[in-house]
Amino acid sequence: MSLIQHLINGELVNDSGRSADVYNPSTGQVIHQVPLASRETIQQAIDAAKAAFPAWRNTPPAKRAQVMFRFKQLLEQNEARISQLISEEHGKTLEDAAGELKRGIENVEYACSAPEILKGEYSRNVGPNIDAWSDFQPLGVVAGITPFNFPAMVPLWMYPLAIVCGNCFILKPSERDPSSTLLIAQLLQEAGLPKGVLSVVHGDKGAVDALIEAPEVKALSFVGSTPIAEYIYSEATKRGKRVQALGGAKNHAVLMPDADLDNAVSALMGAAYGSCGERCMAISVAVCVGDQVADALIAKLVPQVKALKIGAGTSCGLDMGPLVTGQARDKVSGYIEDGVSSGARLVVDGRGLSVAGHEEGFFLGGSLFDHVTPEMRIYKEEIFGPVLCVVRVDSLEAAMQLINDHEYGNGTCIFTRDGEAARLFCDEIEVGMVGVNVPLPVPVAYHSFGGWKRSLFGDLHAYGPDGVRFYTRRKAITQRWPQRASHEASQFAFPSL
Numbered sequence: 001m002s003l004i005q006h007l008i009n010g011e012l013v014n015d016s017g018r019s020a021d022v023y024n025p026s027t028g029q030v031i032h033q034v035p036l037a038s039r040e041t042i043q044q045a046i047d048a049a050k051a052a053f054p055a056w057r058n059t060p061p062a063k064r065a066q067v068m069f070r071f072k073q074l075l076e077q078n079e080a081r082i083s084q085l086i087s088e089e090h091g092k093t094l095e096d097a098a099g100e101l102k103r104g105i106e107n108v109e110y111a112c113s114a115p116e117i118l119k120g121e122y123s124r125n126v127g128p129n130i131d132a133w134s135d136f137q138p139l140g141v142v143a144g145i146t147p148f149n150f151p152a153m154v155p156l157w158m159y160p161l162a163i164v165c166g167n168c169f170i171l172k173p174s175e176r177d178p179s180s181t182l183l184i185a186q187l188l189q190e191a192g193l194p195k196g197v198l199s200v201v202h203g204d205k206g207a208v209d210a211l212i213e214a215p216e217v218k219a220l221s222f223v224g225s226t227p228i229a230e231y232i233y234s235e236a237t238k239r240g241k242r243v244q245a246l247g248g249a250k251n252h253a254v255l256m257p258d259a260d261l262d263n264a265v266s267a268l269m270g271a272a273y274g275s276c277g278e279r280c281m282a283i284s285v286a287v288c289v290g291d292q293v294a295d296a297l298i299a300k301l302v303p304q305v306k307a308l309k310i311g312a313g314t315s316c317g318l319d320m321g322p323l324v325t326g327q328a329r330d331k332v333s334g335y336i337e338d339g340v341s342s343g344a345r346l347v348v349d350g351r352g353l354s355v356a357g358h359e360e361g362f363f364l365g366g367s368l369f370d371h372v373t374p375e376m377r378i379y380k381e382e383i384f385g386p387v388l389c390v391v392r393v394d395s396l397e398a399a400m401q402l403i404n405d406h407e408y409g410n411g412t413c414i415f416t417r418d419g420e421a422a423r424l425f426c427d428e429i430e431v432g433m434v435g436v437n438v439p440l441p442v443p444v445a446y447h448s449f450g451g452w453k454r455s456l457f458g459d460l461h462a463y464g465p466d467g468v469r470f471y472t473r474r475k476a477i478t479q480r481w482p483q484r485a486s487h488e489a490s491q492f493a494f495p496s497l
Contacts, residue, residue, distance in 0.1 A: 004034045004178050006041060006202060007185055009048035010195030015041050020175050020204070025091035025322040026312035028360035032089075034175050037203035042170075042210040045199035049141040049168035050216055052196030057138050057166040061114040064164045070191035071160070072108045075101065078187060082180050086151055087313040089177035091321040091362065092275045094314060097152070104156030106445035107463050111160035117468050118165065130480045136472035138166030139218040139242070143211045145232070147224045148174035148324055149278045151181045157449065157463045158221045159198055162471040170217070171200045172207050176324055212236045219470065221462065222246065223280070225382075226408075226454050233457035244458040244470055246450060248382040249410030252285040253439060254399045254425065255293050259415035263437070265300045267415070271439035272388040273308060273366045276323050280455075281411045281433070281440050284383060285372070287391045287399045294392045298347060298370055301388070305348045305366040311355050320386060322355075322362040329362045332385030336367050339378040339389075345370045350386060374402060382408070396421055404430045410451030413439050432456065 004022065005012040015035035022032035035041075056064075075082070079101055086097035110117075120135035144158040151173060159169040173181040178200075185200045201207060211217050212235045219242035222232050226247030233245040253271070255264055271283035288294035313321030323329045333351050340346050350365030364386060372379050372389040379389055393399045403412055413435035414425045422436045432451035435441030443449050443464065450461025460466040482488070 001030065002032050004032050004182060004202065006035065006037060006045070007182060007189075007198075007200040008041070008045045009199065010189060013041075013044075022089055022176065022178065023325060023362075024088055025324055025362045026314065026355075026358050028326065028362060032179065034178050034202045036175065037172075037201045037207045037210075039206070039210045042201055042203070042207055042214070045170045045201050046141060046214055046216050048196035048199055049170055052194055053138075053140055053168045056163075056168060056194060056197050059166070061118050061164065061166075064166070065112050065114040067188070067192045068108055068112045068114070068160055068164055071188050071193075072105060072112065074187040074191055075105050075108065075184065078183070082152060082183060084314065085180035085183060086177065087321065089179055090148065090151060091313045091324055092278075093318045093321050094316060096275050097313075100150055100153045103442070104153035107156045108160045110445040110464065111164045114164035117465075118472075126478070127480075129482055130478060132476065132478045134474050134476045136165065136468065137475050138472060140167060141170065141216050142167045142219040142221070142471060143170040143172065143217050144221040145172045145208055145211070145224070146174060146181070148176040149275065149280070151177045152184060154223050155181055155184070157223075157467075161463060161467045162221075163193070163197060165468060165471040167471055168197045169199075170211065171198065172203055172211065173200065175202050175204060178202055208232065209235075212239065212241070215239075218242065220245070221470070223462070229457050230454075242470065244450075244460055244462060245456070246280070246462060247455050247457065248408055249280045249282075249451065249455055250285065250380070250382055250406055250408045251281060251283050251411045252287050252399075252403045252406075253283045253412070254287045254289065254396070254403075254414040254416075255297060256289050256396065256414065256416035256418065256421060257293055258417045259293070260417065260437075261293075261296055261300065264415040265297065265304065267437075267439040268301070268388065269304055273305070273320055273386045276320050276364070277386040278324060278328075278384055279440075281442055282384075283413070283439055284387065285379065285389050285391055287393055287402060289393055289396055289399055291392060294370070294390055298368075298390060301368055302347055305368050305388075308366045310353065310363060310365060312358050312361065320366070322358075323364055323385060324362070326362050328385070329364050332364055332383055332387065335378055335381070335383045335385070336387060339369050339372070339376065339387075342376040342378065344372045344376060344378060344389070374405075380406075396425070400425065400429055404428075407454045408451065409453035410455035411435070411441055413437070413441060432461070
């Protein structure tokens with residue numbers, strides 16, 4: 001059993017204190033130990049970042065971008081190796097892991113445009129002999145706390161952009177599946193990133209609190225559950241830090257009577273059951289407008305849910321692997337039991353699944369509920385597992401009211417052929433990311449990712465243009481060079497043009 005290490009100031013280091021087990025979810029066996037950083041270790045990473053910052057902030061953006069170009073190439077060359085590590089520790093299929101990495105690489109590509117995105121603005125002659133401009137300046141030492149469900153992609157939402165903006169970054173990844181995250185950080189160093197600009201420290205709440213409380217850390221990015229997002233936002237902002245904290249979700253898909261049902265079913269299968277539903281953009285509620293749509297949807301879904309190919313994530317040609325931990329599997333099973341007790345109709349029951357040769361793995365089959373109502377816990381709470389709930393309503397307006405009343409507002413979509421309905425939905429729905437016949441409307445890297453309501457704490461979304469704004473602060477400069485031959489009297493009124 002190997003020990004995964006921290007990466008601080010360009011070196012792999014151990015922490016002599018506490019550690020945690022890392023499991024292979026397909027076998028249920030412990031495969032690694034990961035250290036849980038002490039406050040002293042966190043401070044070591046902060047000190048390294050602080051020391052590296054002056055030189056890095058003064059490195060031309062074009063040179064920072066060159067590091068990202070080399071990084072992108074290394075990520076593509078190591079795709080199979082990274083995907084294998086993700087699958088071994090998270091459980092998702094190799095194909096899903098490769099897809100995750102590709103979406104992360106998109107953000108590295110956006111970071112490669114640093115000379116363009118950091119140009120600032122210039123206005124000549126805003127007044128007599130007066131020029132004005134603004135530029136983007138880095139914050140200093142910033143940090144990111146990332147979840148288990150995307151160990152490659154979500155960190156790549158954060159530190160490539162933060163780093164090309166001139167900051168130094170400390171990453172605290174999930175302790176459940178840290179190996180791929182660490183490897184990717186090492187590849188960035190191989191690409192030529194100076195020591196101290198990026199550190200990776202493993203840990204739990206103690207490490208998070210140390211980053212929150214450290215005065216040197218100027219900003220925190222977080223992706224995870226809503227209670228933790230709210231905690232980080234509250235504790236960090238009252239210390240004067242800038243925070244973007246992305247929380248939970250309960251994403252609805254609305255199916256209109258005119259929807260292309262076969263394509264909608266295919267889309268829902270991937271969106272609800274892909275990655276075992278362990279996605280903040282997973283569709284977990286299908287809202288059917290009319291009983292006829294609901295009956296037809298259930299009839300088409302049932303055989304496909306029952307036919308899901310489930311096995312060890314590192315095997316090829318699968319639809320789903322295991323959940324990340326036994327505790328996660330048991331929690332989702334508890335939600336299924338609660339749904340039955342609440343009166344929802346369990347059409348497909350995924351509990352009790354055993355995979356030959358992997359009987360100790362954390363497996364759960366796909367589950368499907370019909371006649372789910374808004375007061376039920378399986379409707380209100382984020383299950384984060386392979387469970388799809390079908391809700392029946394009479395109209396598009398009722399479907400939209402259902403979504404707008406929910407505490408979360410991360411992602412949603414509508415399946416329809418009606419442009420008027422789609423436009424109304426996009427305009428009036430109170431959700432941050434919306435798809436029209438697109439079940440997982442995750443924005444491309446040159447837009448920004450983020451929800452509304454209790455799915456996001458903070459004013460700026462992740463990556464894209466909002467990411468640039470988050471990891472920089474604007475400085476406005478007004479400059480005057482009076483002509484030598486002129487002399488002006490003092491002005492005591494507030495200056496104007």
